[in-house]
Amino acid sequence: MTNWPLKTVPAKIFLAVSSLVAGGSVSEIEPILAAAHPVSGQQIDREPIVQVVPTEDDVSDPASQVAPPGLQVEPGDAPIPPFEQLKMHRELRSLLGRVQSALLAANANSHVVGSHTKGSDGEAVSTGAPTAQTDRAIANARQVLHEFNDLVSEGKYAQARSSWLTARSSLWESYPNDRPRAVPEVRAIWLDRGTIVDAGSPEGLARVFDRLQQAGINTVFFETINAGYPIYPSRVMPEQNPLINNWDPLESAVELARERDMELHAWMWTFAVGNQRHNQIVGEKDDYPGPVLSQNPDWANYDNSGRMRHLGSGKTFLDPANPEARWYLLRAIDEIVTNYDVDGLQLDYIRYPFQDPSAKRTYGYGIAAREAFEELAGIDPSDISPDDRDLWEQWTEFRTGQVDSFVAEVSQWLRDRDPNLILSVAVFYQSTHDRIHKIQQHWENWVEDGTVDLVVPMTYARDTNRLESITEPLLERGGSALVVPSVKLHDLLAIVAIDQIQALRDLPVGGYALFAATVLTDPLYEIFTRTQAPTSTGPIPFRxxxxxxxxxxxxxQQEWDVLLADDRLWIREPELSQWQASTAELAQVLDRLAAEPNGSNLAVASERLAEYQTGFEDWMRLEASEHSYQVQTWEHRLETLATLLRYGDRVILNRILAAR
Incomplete structure (x- = not known):
């Protein structure tokens, strides 16, 4: 058994936090906590905390990794195995579908019929889109798809690879990046500490927000607490980020976002409160645990070897089972939402550090956690191992429950203070089983319980193929939260980022998030300024x-009108008339719900939408035989409407009822 520090956590703190969540005020709870805490400077009987600096053989940290490409195709005459052949054919077909989907959306947005749009006098007006080049690229891609399998079967690998790569490049260049095509969606970006520090002043930060507004970003996740340091002067947290000199970035950000009709959500590191890499930036020693744990070492989390600092990431974490640490975080959140007119809060690092139970690398042995679990199970968790299956499962459930309950507390806290505040969580995309056993993050519970509004999975991938494969399983769970997958821009070509965003737009999601502002390159920015509507136009899904x-x-409807006008939608009578009548009826009930949001209108809209989705497969049966990707995209967009109605039922209608 490892000798970790051990200290009894006063039960009064549990009562204090529970009282506050139930509606008590900070001023009412402070005396209880003051009595429960030892006097400043008083020594506590405990064994010394072990602090270990990571060594060269440390494991890598999955939190910093990006999913590798799902498909890497290189020129040359190397053989193409059957599995790779299938993936290449499927990926080129999907890319063709994404480009055609983007073209249709752009044409519909411009009221285009064929390659022209009608002017005010009814005459055809050129859109300026390179239609001839696009038509050639699409025709070439279809030809490559037709010939590809034959080339492989004949052993003409070099020709197959070359034609595939040429077709992919031509399709990428055919995206309609010259005109708007975005529908109402969440277009979010993480505005990171480095960019904030580099801004240096309110004027410098204004230039950052100007750029984001011009790029069509409507939601900013503003890094408010990083590695235990607040970006603003705090009375709760020990020390403002020392890289901030004589200004309050959060105050400026709120004002700048308001002026530009942008949402400003405070993004906070939750349980991670120290970072060895950040120590180097601010001039602290490598073994510095961060400003929070340096003053409150008994709140620390430990691994099964008694180490405070997580191997691989170099970060230190709070013990989620420690009531004092939880109370500290709640006070910090309360300070942010009370003193700053933010639109929402995002919880990042809302988990335990990454572990590998199969390799006996586990985490969670903080002072409070060990005592609470021993009281619950009759055994110190440091005395059990993954081989003790029943006990280990109980220990895993205990730790997962600490995270679940904290998210619920934050959610209730925010609802009590301002029901309009949006709660989002930055989460991992791995399977539920892996997340529970490796980081104790079971965000599906938060969705089912209705405690979070936005789920922002960090679906960072090197290519679109991989992005789709890791995102699609996340969308099968339903629920009333909006899912907003993310694209990591680091080392990603602008056109690949555009391709990934299009893939997300063709899935049943609420939008996308970009990581991060510091790597929003000029080429990508220029594309955004042409293709995404200004932030002041159009609704935001979560609002x-x-x-x-x-x-x-x-x-x-506009997309279908474009296709019908060109006689490019395969629906025969009487199905065509039935579909058009149902489409008009659904549009009417959705418009009525938007104008008069109430339970009765929602019930009608939900029923009509469900009926429409049921009939859609039959109406589009012929079209799907030729354009399966596009029909599937339409089905995904209908499913997004269903999610929006469920979200609106939980959030908007409940607020209306609460206000009465």
Whole structure:
């Protein structure tokens, strides 16, 4: 058994936090906590804390990794195995579908019929899009798809690879990046500490926000607490980030976002409160645990060898089972939402550090956790191992429950203070089993319980193929939270980022998030300025879900109108008339719900949408035989409407009822 420090956590603190979550005020709870805490400077009987600096043989940290490419195709005459052949064919077909989907959306947005749009006098007006080049690229891609398998079967690998790569490049260049095509969606970006520090002043930060506004970003996750340091002067947290000199970035950010009709959400590191890499930036020693744990070492989390610092990441973490640490975080959150007019809060690092139980590298042995679990199970968790299956499962459930309950407390806290505050969580995409056993993060519970509004999975991938494969399983769970997958821009070509964003737009999601502002390159920025509407136009899904649903369905109608006008939609009579009548009826009830949000209108809209989705497969049966990707995209967009209605039912209608 490892000798970790051990200290009894006063039960009064549990009562204090529970009282505050139930509606008590900070001033009412402070005396209880003051009595429960030892006097400043008083020594506590405990064994010394072991601090270990990571060594060269440390494991890598999955939190900093990006999913490798799902498909890497290089020129040359290397053989193409059957599995790779299948993936290459499927990926080129999907890319063709994404480009055609983007073209249709752009044409519909511009009221285009074929390659022209009608002017005010009814005459055809050129859109300026390179239609001839695009048509050639699409025709070439279809030809490559037709010939690809034959080339491989004949052993003409070099020709197969070359034609595939040429077709992919031509399709990438065919994205309609010259005109708007975005529908109402969450377009978020993480505004990181480094960019904030580099801004240096309110004027410098204004230039950052100007750029984001011009790029069509409507939601900013503003890094407010990083590695235990607040970006603003705090009365709760020990020390403002020492790289900030004589200004309050959070105060400036709130004002700048308001002026630009942008959402400003305070992004905070939750349980991670120290970072060895950050120590180097601020001039601290490598073994410095961070400002929080340097003053409150008994709140620390430990691994099964008694180490405070997590191997691989170099970070230190709070013990989620420690009531004093939880109370500290709640006070920090309360300070942010009380003193600053933020629109929401994002919890990052809302988990335990990464572990590998199979390699006997586990985490969670903080003072409070060990005592609480021993009281619950009759055994110190440091005395059990993953081989003790029943006890280990109980220990895993205990730790997972600490995270679950904290998210619930934060959610209730925010609702009590301002029901309009949006709670989002930055989470991992790995399977539920892996997340529970490796980081104790079971965010599906938060969705099912209705405690979070936005789930932002960090679906960082090197290519679109991999992005789709890790994102699609996350969308099968339903629920009323909006899922907003993310794209990591580091070392990603602008056109690949555009391709990934298009893939997300073709899935049933609420939008996308970009990591991070510091790597928003000029080429990508220029594309955004042409393709994404300004932030002042259009509803934001988590603010106006019913209006978003109506507007997005109108966009679908415009796409269908473009195809019908060109006689490119394969629906025969009488199915065509039935579909058009149902489409008009659904549009009407969605518009009514957007104009008059109430339970009755929602019930009608939900019923009509469900009926429409049921009939859609039959109506589009012929079209799907030729354009399966596009029909699937439409089905995904209808599912997004259903999610928006569920979200609106939980969030918007409940707020209306609460206000009465």
């Amino acid at each position: 106006q879900p019913f209006e978003t649903a109506a507007t997005r369905f109108t966009a679908l």
